[in-house]
Amino acid sequence: MQKKITQHQLEEWLEHVEPFTQLGRVPDYIPALAKQSPDNIAISVVYKNGECVKAGNLNHTFTLQSISKVIALGLALMDKGEDFVFAKVGMEPTGDPFHSIAKLETTNPSKPLNPMINAGALAVTDMIEGSNPNEKIGRLLSFVHDLAGDNSIEIDMEVAESEFETAYLNRSLGFFMKQTGIVEGDVEELLTTYTRQCSIDVNIQQLARIGAVFANEGKDLETGRQIIPQHLARICKTFMVTCGMYDASGAFAIRVGIPAKSGVSGAIMGSHNDFGGIAVYGAALDEKGNSVVGLQLLEILSSRLDLSIF
């Protein structure tokens, strides 16, 4: 039986977590993200039949950041197949922060441990079909349009350029992997595609709907069209469980127990096979890089509706 929540409940929870907007920090390593206000908070649930409940700052948009890693993985798997993708990127959690470079040198054979850390995500983005960054990002954006059921989603170029100019660490990861043959294309072009992918700009409902399509076995909520094959959607959700919340994925699995992917913009996308898609947003992050408000909201949602998949 479908578990449901009311808008009134969501509003109550937002009120409850409001004091948490004062905790944590808005990230500043991407200068354009430092301008985000921690006061904008929102939550949305999209059920698998397409119905939606939402509350908070509904018109506010934010960039996908690391949440885009799940989507890029889905597209690369469709483009190149599992064997190709997992020959270059592993399937294991790292226990390190998302931008860590350490294990690239010590892992044998040298490949990023999973597609949810920056190294692995860069390797995955390099695999997306297209002869230049425009073609690749165009394909990724139209995949996002299909998943969100909304062609109006665009890239926030201010955020993309701000990240491109300051992506020193991601460039290092890219060049390291170019040396080891994991990255095949041009590193600067890869950084262009990757920073634009991270800067895809969505609102809370669009994000929840993307989560709902992954929950719905990869099928469009209205037409039933298979947007991503079921077994590939399952791979993406499994990575969300094991690596989606960075090096806090274990604690999150225990406290919340919903496949979820976090981004430094302060958004978290959840994808629950029975319940549907969930999106929460609040720009201030804890020390691991997860939204403080977002975590609170997901804990409340999971405990009130008994949503842990475990």
Ligand SMILES: NC(=O)CC[C@H](N)C(=O)O
């Ligand atoms: N954790 C994140 O959301 C990181 C994404 C960000 N664009 C980066 O590469 O640093």
